Amino acid sequence: xxxxxxxxxxxxxxxxxxxxxxxxxxxxxxxxxxxxxxxxxxxxxxxxxxxxxxxxxxxxxxxxxxxxxxxxxxxxxxxxxxxxxxxxxxxxxxxxxxxxxxxxxxxxxxxxxxxxxxxxxxxxxxxxxxxxxxxxxxxxxxxxxxxxxxxxxxxxxxxxxxxxxxxxxxxxxxxxxxxxxxxxxxxxxxxxxxxxxxxxxxxxxxxxxxxxxxxxxxxxxxxxxxxxxxxxxxxxxxxxxxxxxxxxxxxxxxxxxxxxxxxxxxxxxxxxxxxxxxxxxxxxxxxxxxxxxxxxxxxxxxxxxxxxxxxxxxxxxxxxxxxxxxxxxxxxxxxxxxxxxxxxxxxxx
Numbered sequence: 419x420x421x422x423x424x425x426x427x428x429x430x431x432x433x434x435x436x437x438x439x440x441x442x443x444x445x446x447x448x449x450x451x452x453x454x455x456x457x458x459x460x461x462x463x464x465x466x467x468x469x470x471x472x473x474x475x476x477x478x479x480x481x482x483x484x485x486x487x488x489x490x491x492x493x494x495x496x497x498x499x500x501x502x503x504x505x506x507x508x509x510x511x512x513x514x515x516x517x518x519x520x521x522x523x524x525x526x527x528x529x530x531x532x533x534x535x536x537x538x539x540x541x542x543x544x545x546x547x548x549x550x551x552x553x554x555x556x557x558x559x560x561x562x563x564x565x566x567x568x569x570x571x572x573x574x575x576x577x578x579x580x581x582x583x584x585x586x587x588x589x590x591x592x593x594x595x596x597x598x599x600x601x602x603x604x605x606x607x608x609x610x611x612x613x614x615x616x617x618x619x620x621x622x623x624x625x626x627x628x629x630x631x632x633x634x635x636x637x638x639x640x641x642x643x644x645x646x647x648x649x650x651x652x653x654x655x656x657x658x659x660x661x662x663x664x665x666x667x668x669x670x671x672x673x674x675x676x677x678x679x680x681x682x683x684x685x686x687x688x689x690x691x692x693x694x695x696x697x698x699x700x701x702x703x704x705x706x707x708x709x710x711x712x713x714x715x716x717x718x719x720x721x722x723x724x725x726x727x728x729x730x731x732x733x734x735x736x737x738x739x740x741x742x743x744x745x746x747x748x749x750x751x752x753x754x755x756x757x758x759x760x761x762x763x764x765x766x767x
Contacts, residue, residue: 435487443501467506549583579736647725662708711736
């Protein structure tokens, strides 16, 4: 890097990846702060890494960490110093690059190099990462505050669907609250409870469904959520950060026809795969609406299907998480129960 911090010093490296250890990379960030050098601080998290360990074992997990560590180091090159922060997380210090467009271009370039990569010996793995970044002194001028903002940006990327990069902006991310594992469990329980409250407390079912979808779209950061039936699209709610201003009904029933009977859901993390399975026309329809990922949850009571909760991502190819699917499935089932007991269809609301 050409910085005096690394000159004539023997720093510890991580045994698995060969990257600098957490202590070293943190000390480097603090060193730049003391010198008054502008820099950006990034955290990089391997998406769904627990699934790798659970399904392939810890040996493969170690191989994945090492593989992505090398990929990150090569991708940043001499523009950033990469360290292993712990577990499946890396920290990157990027000196002298803090202007927003320059940071955005760099992260986009690096993100592309690890978007959907597969290690040579494990072709069935599809690896992605989420990045969170803040800038010194633009966002904060001490390490603890800077790290918290970087963590907020990373958290924002995770709840948005992972496989993306988020640059901290006070106007957008200031009020993000970081949660512990226990808080997340409680929050999940509360979210499920809220689903029924929206439907039961509204004077009219249509109002309850509209408010419920607005709640789900906002909390799960879904760019577009609505009710898709074979007849049309109802109750569309578009997130303020969506890249598309209007969504249309999708008459092609591929998504709906492929919903899993057991789970009641079908999802596609990246709609570009539609071309690979012979759905070129549907792929073009998605591109027209700016859709990069979609999920459909069946609104079914017994054998009657009323429609589907349709969730679309436009900002990135979203990796749908099981906890998000679980909540959307719960919402779909609750709506179905309400329609059944009121003997209504979406057309009649």
